[in-house]
Structures are given as structure tokens and as C-alpha cells.
Amino acid sequence: MIESKIKSTVRDVNDFPKSGIVFKDITPILKDPALCGEIIKALAEQLKGIDIDVVAGIESRGFLFGPSLAQLLGVPFVPIRKLGKLPYKTIQQSYDLEYGSATIEMHEDALIAGQKVLIHDDLLATGGTVVAASKLVMQVGAEIAGYSFIIALDFLKGRERIGPYCDKILSLASY
Numbered sequence: 001m002i003e004s005k006i007k008s009t010v011r012d013v014n015d016f017p018k019s020g021i022v023f024k025d026i027t028p029i030l031k032d033p034a035l036c037g038e039i040i041k042a043l044a045e046q047l048k049g050i051d052i053d054v055v056a057g058i059e060s061r062g063f064l065f066g067p068s069l070a071q072l073l074g075v076p077f078v079p080i081r082k083l084g085k086l087p088y089k090t091i092q093q094s095y096d097l098e099y100g101s102a103t104i105e106m107h108e109d110a111l112i113a114g115q116k117v118l119i120h121d122d123l124l125a126t127g128g129t130v131v132a133a134s135k136l137v138m139q140v141g142a143e144i145a146g147y148s149f150i151i152a153l154d155f156l157k158g159r160e161r162i163g164p165y166c167d168k169i170l171s172l173a174s175y
Contacts, residue, residue: 002042005035006150006173024151024175026061026122039172040068043120043148046170047073052145053115056080058104058133061122065150069120078110078117080133091139095132104129106136113141124149124171127158134165146170 009028016023029035043065056078057066063079070077083092083103090105111117117137119130124147134144146168152159154174162169 002038003173005038009035010151010173024123024153026064026150029150030064036065036068039150040065040072042172043069043150043170044072046172047118047146047148050118050146050168051116052118054078054111054117054142056106056111056117056119056133056137058119058121058129059085062120064122066120069118069148073118078106080104080106080119080136091136093132093136093139095128097128102129104132104136108140111137111140111142115142116145117142118145118148120148122150124152124158124162124169125156127156127161130158130162131165134162138165151175 011025011028013023013025052073052075054076055066055070057063059081067077083105086105086107089108091108092103092105094101094103119133121130137144144166146166147162149171152171152174159169
């Protein structure tokens with residue numbers, strides 16, 4: 001089963017990025033091309049029946065599997081990046097972090113009103129960045145078709161936070 005393969009490959013890193021946090025490091029997955037292929041196929045399988053026009057990946061780990069997923073689905077990929085990383089005119093959305101705030105952005109012409117967008121990232125934690133990405137998508141009149149994650153940290157209640165934007169929240173492994 002894909003969940004057990006993911007869980008046996010992901011590395012726990014204690015006290016990263018700060019004391020008390022156990023970081024779920026997916027980079028060991030990237031050393032296994034066969035597992036990467038299985039993950040892309042499993043994500044696509046979960047998405048059957050959901051109408052998707054575009055996959056939007058959140059920087060930076062949403063860029064690892066997002067473009068391959070978009071290619072497999074036969075749709076474009078749109079990057080959602082940290083402030084100041086995109087070269088063309090952008091729209092922005094700020095959000096609060098535990099200590100301070102951050103801003104993400106997307107090219108203003110990346111999406112068209114009415115497009116159905118899948119928001120993809122490697123991991124769902126508290127959902128703050130995903131809420132900000134959802135607001136960016138909606139700002140241009142596009143719709144959220146669903147969310148896909150490799151891992152969901154259910155104890156951090158990110159699903160509850162993003163659920164009001166779209167209830168199609170899919171992950172391959174949950175903790």
C-alpha cells in the first residue's frame with residue numbers, strides 16, 4: 001500500500017525548523033524513482049471524478065510532484081511562490097505564521113475566471129499557506145476543485161481550516 005511505503009521512507013527530523021517540532025522530511029522519497037512514480041499515479045487515481053483544469057503547486061515542495069501530476073492529468077501547472085520570486089506582474093496574499101507573517105504570490109494571468117484548480121503541496125499541516133493559496137485562486141475568479149497532499153498531519157487540524165474553501169481534501173498518508 002502506498003501509505004505504508006511513504007511512511008517507511010519519510011524521515012523524521014527532530015527540532016526542525018525549531019525546538020519541539022518533528023519535521024516530516026520527504027526528500028528520501030526523491031531518491032526512489034519507482035516510489036515517485038507510484039505517488040504520482042496514486043494522486044491521479046484519487047482525483048478521478050474531479051473536474052480539474054489546472055494544478056497549482058505551492059512553493060517549494062508543491063513543485064516536486066505538482067508538475068508531474070499536472071502532466072499526467074493533461075493540464076497546465078501554475079506555481080504559487082514566495083514573495084519576490086516571480087518575474088511578471090503578480091497578485092499577492094499575506095497570511096499569519098506562528099511568529100510574524102508571510103506573503104505568497106501568483107502571476108496575475110496564471111488563471112482564468114471559472115477554471116477549476118487543484119491546489120497541491122507535499123504536506124498539510126495547519127493549513128495557513130493553503131488558505132492563502134485558496135484566496136489567491138478565488139481572487140481571480142477561479143474555483144477550487146480540490147486539494148492534494150502526499151502527507152496530512154491530521155492532529156494539526158489543517159483539514160478543518162481549508163474545508164470551507166473546498167471539501168475535496170485528499171492525501172496519501174496521514175499522521
